[in-house]
Amino acid sequence: xxxILIVDDSRTSRRHLRTLLEEEGLNVCGEAVNGExxxxxxxxxxxxxxxxDITMPVLDGLEALKKIxxxxxxxxxxxxxxxxxxxxxxxxxxLGASDFIxxxxxxxxxxxxxxxxxxx
Numbered sequence: 001x002x003x004i005l006i007v008d009d010s011r012t013s014r015r016h017l018r019t020l021l022e023e024e025g026l027n028v029c030g031e032a033v034n035g036e037x038x039x040x041x042x043x044x045x046x047x048x049x050x051x052x053d054i055t056m057p058v059l060d061g062l063e064a065l066k067k068i069x070x071x072x073x074x075x076x077x078x079x080x081x082x083x084x085x086x087x088x089x090x091x092x093x094x095l096g097a098s099d100f101i102x103x104x105x106x107x108x109x110x111x112x113x114x115x116x117x118x119x120x
Contacts (some may be wrong), residue, residue: 003029004119005045005048007064008053008080009037013103017051017080020107026114042068042075049076051101051119054088062092069096076117 002028008014009031018028030045032038036059044052050068056062061079066076079092079100084086089100098117101110114120 002049003045003047004024004114005030005032005038005041005047005050005060007032007035007041007056009033009056010053010095011019013053013080013105016105019083019108020105020110023107024111031081035061035067038064039067042072049078049114051078051080052097053080054085054092055082062088062095062115063099065092065095078113078117 004012004021006017006028014031021028029047030039030041034056038052052061052064065077068077077097079089079097080103080116081089081100082103092100099113
C-alpha cells in the first residue's frame with residue numbers, strides 16, 4: 001500500500017486530492033494544513049510520498065520542502081501550485097522536489113506524475 005501525506009491549507013483541495021488518490025487505490029495516511037504541520041506529520045508518518053502546496057501559512061511549501069529534504073534526503077515530494085507560480089516551481093525542483101502538479105487537479109496528470117515519482 002502506498003502511503004501519501006497531503007499538505008495544503010485549502011480543505012477543498014485536500015478533499016479533492018484525497019478522493020482522486022483513494023479512487024486509484026492509494027492510501028492517504030495523513031493531512032496537514034501548513035508547512036510546519038506537514039513537516040511534523042512527515043516525521044511521524046514516514047509516507048512514501050508527500051504532496052506539498054507552495055502557498056501556505058506558518059511555513060510555506062518551499063520552506064517545508066527544505067526541512068523535509070534536509071532530514072529525509074530520499075523523501076518523494078510533489079509540489080502543488082496554482083497557475084503562475086513557475087519561478088517557485090523551478091526553485092522547488094532545485095531544492096529537491098521530485099516533480100510538481102498544478103491546480104486544478106487532473107486525475108490523469110496526477111496519476112502519471114505519482115507513478116513516475118514512485119516508479120510504480
